[in-house]
Amino acid sequence: MTPWRAITGRARQPRKARKRRALFTCGRCGKAYSSLLGHACTGGGDFARRRRGQQRAGATQQRQAAAAAARERERAKVAAARQSEREKAATRVAAARRAERARADARVARAKGARPSPARSRAAHEYRSCREDDCPRPACEAWREGLAEGRELGFEDGFEAGAAAAGREG
Numbered sequence: 001m002t003p004w005r006a007i008t009g010r011a012r013q014p015r016k017a018r019k020r021r022a023l024f025t026c027g028r029c030g031k032a033y034s035s036l037l038g039h040a041c042t043g044g045g046d047f048a049r050r051r052r053g054q055q056r057a058g059a060t061q062q063r064q065a066a067a068a069a070a071r072e073r074e075r076a077k078v079a080a081a082r083q084s085e086r087e088k089a090a091t092r093v094a095a096a097r098r099a100e101r102a103r104a105d106a107r108v109a110r111a112k113g114a115r116p117s118p119a120r121s122r123a124a125h126e127y128r129s130c131r132e133d134d135c136p137r138p139a140c141e142a143w144r145e146g147l148a149e150g151r152e153l154g155f156e157d158g159f160e161a162g163a164a165a166a167g168r169e170g
Contacts, residue, residue: 022032026041033039110124127139135141154165 020034023034024036024039025032026039029041031039031041125137125140127137127143130137130140130143132140133144135144
């Protein structure tokens with residue numbers, strides 16, 4: 001027969017369950033765990049994190065909008081300066097073209113022997129019509145000398161008389 005103690009003793013009685021202590025504590029959610037593989041953060045929610053993300057996104061959008069507005073203002077300023085320079089250049093080019101056209105017209109008029117346009121500031125000095133006896137211009141001197149020589153030779157009546165005297169028909 002078995003002793004009574006063997007049947008009713010401590011060996012047969014269930015042991016008191018001891019609470020096991022966890023080996024680790026989660027840094028994010030604060031939950032204690034013993035197995036790295038079995039832990040999943042469940043607490044805390046993500047409302048605060050989402051709100052911070054939205055605030056950051058709103059601040060980023062505001063900074064980007066301000067930077068875009070500043071870039072647009074700078075572009076407008078540069079475009080205005082460029083337009084002003086273009087207008088100045090166009091004015092200078094137009095003035096240069098007008099001056100060149102006036103010079104070309106004067107050259108053509110001198111080549112044809114015509115009088116210069118009234119737009120010219122200084123009147124042309126025509127050697128044929130110069131009445132000054134002491135005019136220093138070479139063309140006027142040559143013209144006066146030629147006239148004097150022609151008169152000495154007897155050609156006072158003009159080209160036709162000179163041509164007839166030379167044996168040519170005028």
